[in-house]
Amino acid sequence: MRIVDNIKVWGEPLENAVSQAVTCSQYGNVLGVALMADHHKGYSQPIGGVVAYRNMISPSGVGYDIACGNKAVRTNLMWDDIRDQIAVIMDELYATISFGVGRNNPTPVEHDLFDDPNWKLFDSIESGLQQKLKTLARNQLGTVGSGNHFVDVFVEEATGKVWIANHFGSRGFGHKVASGFLNLAAGRQFSGKAPGESMDQPPILFDLNSEMGDMYWAGMTLAGRYAYAGRDYVIEQVLGILGASAEYTVHNHHNFAWKEQHMGEEVVVVRKGATPLSPGQLGFVGGSMGDISVIVEGIHSEENTESFRSTVHGAGRIMSRTQAAGKMNYKLRQRMGGEISEEQMHAAIRAYGVELRGAGTDESPFVYKKLQDVLNAHANTLKINHVLRPVGVAMAGSNEFDPYKD
Numbered sequence: 001m002r003i004v005d006n007i008k009v010w011g012e013p014l015e016n017a018v019s020q021a022v023t024c025s026q027y028g029n030v031l032g033v034a035l036m037a038d039h040h041k042g043y044s045q046p047i048g049g050v051v052a053y054r055n056m057i058s059p060s061g062v063g064y065d066i067a068c069g070n071k072a073v074r075t076n077l078m079w080d081d082i083r084d085q086i087a088v089i090m091d092e093l094y095a096t097i098s099f100g101v102g103r104n105n106p107t108p109v110e111h112d113l114f115d116d117p118n119w120k121l122f123d124s125i126e127s128g129l130q131q132k133l134k135t136l137a138r139n140q141l142g143t144v145g146s147g148n149h150f151v152d153v154f155v156e157e158a159t160g161k162v163w164i165a166n167h168f169g170s171r172g173f174g175h176k177v178a179s180g181f182l183n184l185a186a187g188r189q190f191s192g193k194a195p196g197e198s199m200d201q202p203p204i205l206f207d208l209n210s211e212m213g214d215m216y217w218a219g220m221t222l223a224g225r226y227a228y229a230g231r232d233y234v235i236e237q238v239l240g241i242l243g244a245s246a247e248y249t250v251h252n253h254h255n256f257a258w259k260e261q262h263m264g265e266e267v268v269v270v271r272k273g274a275t276p277l278s279p280g281q282l283g284f285v286g287g288s289m290g291d292i293s294v295i296v297e298g299i300h301s302e303e304n305t306e307s308f309r310s311t312v313h314g315a316g317r318i319m320s321r322t323q324a325a326g327k328m329n330y331k332l333r334q335r336m337g338g339e340i341s342e343e344q345m346h347a348a349i350r351a352y353g354v355e356l357r358g359a360g361t362d363e364s365p366f367v368y369k370k371l372q373d374v375l376n377a378h379a380n381t382l383k384i385n386h387v388l389r390p391v392g393v394a395m396a397g398s399n400e401f402d403p404y405k406d
Contacts, residue, residue, distance in 0.1 A: 001305055001380075008306055010175050011037025011316075011377040017046035020200060024061070031267050036274050037377035038316030038369065044203050047273035051378045052262055057213050059185070059220075060204040061270035062257055062386030064178045067227035069234050069253035071293065072284040072388075075244040077162040079155040079391070082242065084290055086355050089153065090392045092241050094357040097151055097234055098143040099396035108142040111229050118222040121215050125180070126190050137173040137226055142233040142282040144168045146396030148314075148363055150286075151234060153242075153392035154293060163388050164238045165214045165293065166231050167286055169255060170223035177219045184212065210266060217257075224256055250282045250295055254313035262308055264405070271306050277382060278309040285375070287315050289393040290352045290365030294375065294396070295386040304381040315371040359395040396401050 005011045007021045019176065023141045024045050025033045031052040039048030044060035051061055082089060114134060122129040138405045144151060149168040156163060170177070178188035185204045188194065206213035239246060257270045267275075275283040275300035286293040296311060298304055345364040352365075361367075375384065 001055035001306060001377075006033075007048045008032070008034040009039075010035065010307070011039065011374055014040055016041045017048070020044070020046040021049055021051075023200070024049065024051050024058075024203050028056045028058070030334070031262065031265060031357075032308065034310065036310060036312045037305070037374035038273070038294050038312040041199060041315055042272055043197070043199055044201055045270065045272045046350050048312065050274045050308050050315065051203075051270045052260075052267040052308050053270065054267055055208045055263065056205050057208050057216060057257055057268050058203045058205050058270050059178055059181045059216055059221075060177070060201070061272055062220060063255050063272050064175050065169040065215050065255050066174035066178055066223040067123070067252070067253045068167070068255040069227060069231070070165055070167045070286060071228075071231040072163060072293075073235055073239070073246045073250075074156070074248040074386075075162045075164060075239065075242060076247055077242060077244045079162055082153075082162060086153070086392055088359050089241060090355040090394060093151060093153075093238060093392070094394050096241060097237055097394065099149075099358060099394070100143075100369050109138070109233055111141060111233075113222070113225050113229050114138065116222055116225065118218045121218050125184070125215070129190065130183040132191075133173055133176055136176065137171075137367045140171045140173065143171060143192070143230070144234060144396070145171055149395065150289075151236075151238060152286075152289075152293070152390050155391050156386055156388050158387065162242070162244070163386075164235060164242070165284055165286065165388075166234050166238075168227070168230065168234075168242055169253075170227040171230065174223040177223050181212070181216045181219065182208075187257050211245065213399055220257065224253060227253065231405040241341055250284045252276065252283050262305075267397035269310075273313045274310045275313045276309060277304070277307075277311040279304065281309075282385070283311065285312055285314060285371065287371035288362065288365040288368040289354060289356065289359065289390060289395075290348055290392075291315065291368070291371050293388045293390065294371065295388070296375075297380045297385050298382055301380050307378075307381055311382055312374050315368040316374055317367055318369055352390075354390050355392045357392075357394040358394065358397045360397065363395060 034050040036048040154163040
């Protein structure tokens with residue numbers, strides 16, 4: 001860990017992300033700001049950024065994909081139980097689970113979260129808004145989305161155990177909550193059309209005790225509950241396909257805000273692309289489709305305290321989606337001998353032993369850091385309990401339209 005412009009930084013500092021972190025530190029009542037080793041530029045608050053506020057909440061800090069996170073499950077199966085069927089399993093998984101914006105299941109999923117009293121807040125904002133958002137949420141519950149969202153099958157090489165995991169958030173519902181409150185903050189109607197906003201704009205802040213702050217907190221909390229329900233539903237689908245049961249579960253958000261105690265104060269910790277990791281707390285951290293993923297556990301250490309008990313949420317990109325899907329930068333062209341093609345991506349994945357369904361070159365292993373490198377930067381804050389190698393990866397296809405991807 002190093003200090004750069006008063007920001008605590010793990011890993012190699014990226015100037016554009018540090019600049020955003022500095023801006024975050026200058027607005028509102030801030031206890032401190034930290035950047036995890038997978039940090040890169042985001043909207044308003046950098047991805048991999050952690051900001052601790054005194055009695056404030058930042059909807060731009062939490063971001064548009066409220067409660068994006070992971071659920072990972074160790075199953076009762078061994079790799080030898082499914083090794084010969086992995087291609088068939090991935091075919092069924094990809095046909096059953098809905099990626100992108102549509103649903104294969106025409107029957108909306110029922111869940112008791114739709115009886116949550118927090119839904120009523122939307123009608124206090126705008127007539128008919130509760131029903132509109134609830135309909136959207138019902139129709140999309142259990143869909144995975146696109147971007148870097150996935151459903152994976154893993155093998156733990158130390159034990160031969162089969163694991164499964166997913167990565168997505170609150171889908172269109174969370175996106176509407178985020179954009180709605182950002183609209184209200186700017187004096188527009190909740191459902192109004194937002195103008196294009198700068199990635200480098202200062203954070204939007206609400207006093208936690210204000211009416212706006214209270215309503216956003218309730219909406220964010222509901223989106224968090226919705227994201228948990230969606231990830232639970234998809235994991236149950238995969239367990240059904242495998243004919244397996246769950247032995248052990250790790251489930252966490254990494255785009256969210258929590259009320260926590262730090263440095264003798266109660267603060268609101270806004271994590272965007274950062275995993276909460278108090279001593280003894282478990283987290284899933286995913287690598288690329290051609291790299292390991294891990295289950296980590298927070299440890300008691302000064303560095304863990306300095307990080308506001310946080311860690312990485314993934315490996316971190318070394319190239320934007322636009323760059324990856326279009327023209328490659330010079331260094332990558334030199335390394336790859338040309339632009340990354342679908343053929344090159346699939347050849348690399350086959351060499352790693354992965355059955356891939358969907359995905360585009362913007363999610364290929366070549367556009368991500370190595371997960372172990374970013375974990376090494378946090379060696380004094382965590383321990384690695386389980387190392388998982390992907391054997392099946394399912395993502396939305398590169399041509400899948402999804403307005404709610406992160």
